[in-house]
Every structure is written in C-alpha cells, then in structure tokens.
Amino acid sequence: MAKRSSSRIKWLILFLFILGAIWGIYGSLYLGPVPKIEISLDRPSIGATTRVTAHFAEAKRGLGSLRLEIVQGDRSLVLAEQENPLPSPFRPWESGDRKEVVLEGSVGRGDPEWLEEGEVTLLASASRLGGWIRSAEGAAVEMKVEVKLRPPTLSVLSGQHYVRQGGSGVVLMKPGASAIRSGVRAGTIEFHSQPLADSQTGARFALFAIPWDLGDASEIVVFAEDDAGNRAERPFIDRFKAAAPRKDTIPLPESFLQKVVPAITSQTPTLSTRGSLLERYIRINDGLRMENRKQIAKLSKESPPEPLWQGAFMQLPNSKQMAGFAEVRSYVYDGETVDTQTHLGLDFASVRRAKVPAVNSGRVVFADYLGIYGNAVVIDHGCGLLSVSAHLSSIAVESGTLVAKGETVGHTGATGLAGGDHLHFGLFIRGVATNPIEWLDPRWIEHNIASKLRAD
Numbered sequence: 001m002a003k004r005s006s007s008r009i010k011w012l013i014l015f016l017f018i019l020g021a022i023w024g025i026y027g028s029l030y031l032g033p034v035p036k037i038e039i040s041l042d043r044p045s046i047g048a049t050t051r052v053t054a055h056f057a058e059a060k061r062g063l064g065s066l067r068l069e070i071v072q073g074d075r076s077l078v079l080a081e082q083e084n085p086l087p088s089p090f091r092p093w094e095s096g097d098r099k100e101v102v103l104e105g106s107v108g109r110g111d112p113e114w115l116e117e118g119e120v121t122l123l124a125s126a127s128r129l130g131g132w133i134r135s136a137e138g139a140a141v142e143m144k145v146e147v148k149l150r151p152p153t154l155s156v157l158s159g160q161h162y163v164r165q166g167g168s169g170v171v172l173m174k175p176g177a178s179a180i181r182s183g184v185r186a187g188t189i190e191f192h193s194q195p196l197a198d199s200q201t202g203a204r205f206a207l208f209a210i211p212w213d214l215g216d217a218s219e220i221v222v223f224a225e226d227d228a229g230n231r232a233e234r235p236f237i238d239r240f241k242a243a244a245p246r247k248d249t250i251p252l253p254e255s256f257l258q259k260v261v262p263a264i265t266s267q268t269p270t271l272s273t274r275g276s277l278l279e280r281y282i283r284i285n286d287g288l289r290m291e292n293r294k295q296i297a298k299l300s301k302e303s304p305p306e307p308l309w310q311g312a313f314m315q316l317p318n319s320k321q322m323a324g325f326a327e328v329r330s331y332v333y334d335g336e337t338v339d340t341q342t343h344l345g346l347d348f349a350s351v352r353r354a355k356v357p358a359v360n361s362g363r364v365v366f367a368d369y370l371g372i373y374g375n376a377v378v379i380d381h382g383c384g385l386l387s388v389s390a391h392l393s394s395i396a397v398e399s400g401t402l403v404a405k406g407e408t409v410g411h412t413g414a415t416g417l418a419g420g421d422h423l424h425f426g427l428f429i430r431g432v433a434t435n436p437i438e439w440l441d442p443r444w445i446e447h448n449i450a451s452k453l454r455a456d
C-alpha cells in the first residue's frame with residue numbers, strides 16, 4: 001500500500017515539474033503582440049489649434065508607458081503621456097490594466113512657441129513588458145505633417161457695400177489659392193462664397209443676409225480659411241443702417257385658437273395633442289415655427305450656385321402691406337403675454353383667394369402643407385435664396401417644376417397660423433430670413449446685387 005502511494009506522489013511531482021518547466025519556457029519567451037498605435041489629427045495640416053490623437057491598443061499583456069510628442073528639428077515637446085503599471089513577468093497569464101488608451105494633445109500657432117512653418121514629426125511610442133530572459137523593444141509610430149501659419153490672402157473686388165440690419169447683399173472677393181473656404185461671416189453665421197461664372201480672375205461671390213437681430217456692423221466681415229484653420233477676416237461694409245425691430249401685440253382670442261390649433265395639428269403628425277388649447281398653440285407658435293424654419297434651411301442645401309431669379313421680385317398684385325419684417329410680436333391671452341416671436345416676412349392682403357404669382361423665376365422645391373405657414377410654395381431662386389409664399393387656400397404647382405416670374409403658384413387663403421386671408425411672403429438666404437422689401441425694389445437689386453455680380 002505505502003509503496004503504491006509513494007509512486008503516485010513521484011508521478012505528481014514529475015507532472016508538476018514538467019508543468020513548471022513549460023510555464024518557465026513560456027514566461028521567458030512570451031512577449032505578447034506589438035502594441036497597435038495610430039496617430040490622427042482633426043485637420044490635414046497644423047496651423048490654428050489642431051488636436052492630435054494617438055490611439056494605443058494591446059489586448060494580450062496591456063500597455064506600459066505611453067507618450068505622444070512633437071519634434072521639429074532638434075526641438076521636441078511631450079504633448080501627452082501616461083504610465084501604466086505592468087504585471088509581474090513571473091505571472092505571464094496576467095495582463096496589464098490598460099488594453100486601450102487614447103492620448104490627446106493640441107498644437108498650433110505659438111504652442112509650442114518654437115513651432116515654425118515647414119514639416120514636423122508627431123511621434124507616439126509605447127513601452128512593452130519583457131519576458132524573464134527576453135526584453136521587448138518598445139513600439140513607435142511617427143507621422144509627418146505640414147505646419148502652415150500664414151492665413152490665405154483675401155481681397156475684396158466689389159465696392160459700395162451699403163447694407164441694413166435684416167437686409168442682404170453681395171460681395172465679390174478673391175481668396176488666395178490656399179483657401180478651402182471663404183465668404184461672409186455675419187455674427188456667428190457664415191455664408192460661403194461661390195465661383196463667379198465666367199470669371200477670368202478666380203473671383204468668387206457671396207450672397208449674404210444680415211440677421212434681423214445683428215446690430216453691430218463690425219460683426220460683418222469677409223473671411224478666407226485654409227485647411228490648417230488659418231483664417232483671414234476683414235471688414236468690407238461701407239455703410240450700415242441699423243433697423244431696430246418694431247414691436248407689436250397680437251391678441252389671442254379663444255375663437256382664433258379653436259380655428260388654428262386643431263387644423264395645424266391634424267396636418268402635422270409629429271405634433272403632440274397634450275395640454276390645453278393655449279399650451280398646444282404655444283407649441284405651434286414656438287416649437288413648430290423653429291422646426292419649419294429648419295425645414296426651409298434644409299431645402300436651401302441643394303440650391304444651384306447661379307442665380308435663377310431675374311430682376312426685381314413681385315409683390316402680390318393690387319395688394320396692401322399689412323405687416324412688416326422683424327416685428328417682434330407679443331402674444332396676449334386673457335390679458336397676459338404668453339409668447340413672443342418675430343415675424344420674419346411681409347404680409348400682403350388683396351381680395352380673398354387672389355391669384356398668387358411666383359415672386360420670381362426658380363424651381364419649386366416644396367409645394368405642400370408646412371406647419372405654421374399652412375399651404376406653402378417654396379421656390380429656390382439659386383445661390384441659396386429661397387422664397388416662401390404661405391397661408392395659401394390652394395396650391396397650383398408641384399415640387400420640382402421650374403416656374404417663371406408671375407406664373408400662378410396658388411391662391412391666397414388663411415391656412416396655418418393666419419387670422420384672415422392674406423399672403424405671407426418670406427425670403428431666406430441659406431436659411432437665414434432676410435427682409436423681402438429690398439428684393440421688391442428694382443433699383444435696390446440693380447445697385448446691390450446685379451451690378452456687383454458684373455463687377456469682375
């Protein structure tokens with residue numbers, strides 16, 4: 001009995017010895033895979049503040065010390081680094097805590113201060129855990145990138161830029177060859193330039209709107225930007241006329257809410273039916289109004305780069321203007337102001353169900369029910385200029401068709417947010433509402449738009 005049990009122990013010891021030997025050989029030779037490293041930038045070149053990201057991954061043994069640096073000539077700067085504890089080499093089955101790490105840093109003009117135009121090297125490196133008798137060489141990846149610190153050149157070719165708050169205009173410009181984007185900035189909104197047809201000189205033009213609530217002319221500039229984010233900006237407005245918004249009060253009788261709320265709701269499947277009639281009205285007047293403006297902005301994305309309009313825009317024949325642009329309306333219910341919105345178009349009234357002409361030539365891009373606008377026809381006049389004829393009782397055109405100025409597109413009515421029969425005429429440049437009154441004036445168009453597009 002004793003003899004048999006001692007032979008079992010011997011076998012067990014031998015087995016454990018072999019196991020230990022295999023483990024020893026494994027532990028001394030096993031290094032794990034080389035970490036994967038990738039460097040990426042948020043711009044193709046370094047100029048203005050550029051984000052540099054290094055992505056490290058090693059799924060088996062984990063990552064050790066990591067470093068991301070920038071090198072130019074004999075100077076270098078560590079942008080980000082991280083030390084990670086590695087497991088003991090005596091326990092090769094264990095792996096480090098970090099299997100995937102993202103290091104981020106930023107570089108750009110003056111940061112570091114020795115940064116010069118030309119080439120730089122971005123270097124991302126990771127140390128590796130060795131075995132008992134083998135040391136593992138670290139892994140490193142480098143990327144060469146160009147540093148550009150000078151913005152593109154930018155000249156203004158047109159003159160006499162007389163504009164007014166809420167109005168619009170055209171400017172002719174010549175951005176340098178390195179520009180990837182140029183145009184007009186009005187406050188926080190950018191209107192991108194387009195190549196001028198038949199220009200021999202590489203001139204570009206930008207049709208722009210000045211938001212109704214932008215009263216500071218110094219916030220209207222031409223700009224040009226390169227792929228490194230270097231940006232030139234310069235003023236070009238020669239005369240700016242401030243136009244403070246007018247104030248108006250709109251009473252909300254129960255009968256009006258009963259007329260408009262269920263009608264708009266039935267045509268707008270996304271609209272909630274929760275709450276009182278007044279709450280539902282405010283949701284339409286505020287939320288749906290914003291939604292409808294976004295829809296119009298979206299329609300302008302496909303606009304062709306050349307003007308489809310010709311000459312002045314058309315007012316509803318034999319009509320009287322009932323409301324102006326940028327009227328800030330306070331809505332009063334039961335003696336209390338319940339909402340405030342800005343009227344961003346012109347209202348015209350004629351006889352009931354009057355024929356509505358296409359305000360100018362262009363392509364119909366929408367002919368359907370459009371929330372607060374009721375039955376509406378949206379015409380794309382080119383260069384991002386879109387008109388909206390709203391509150392129609394009937395629509396006489398289909399989306400996609402080309403219309404000539406004066407062609408009947410529908411009849412006036414009181415659909416959407418309208419008290420009585422009238423035409424709401426709205427104009428948008430790249431989704432920014434602009435005062436249509438300027439575009440109804442042939443002399444204004446000639447001086448501010450047409451002559452500038454010929455100025456090359």
Ligand SMILES: [Zn+2]
Nearest residue numbers: 345346347424
């Ligand atoms: Zn209106």
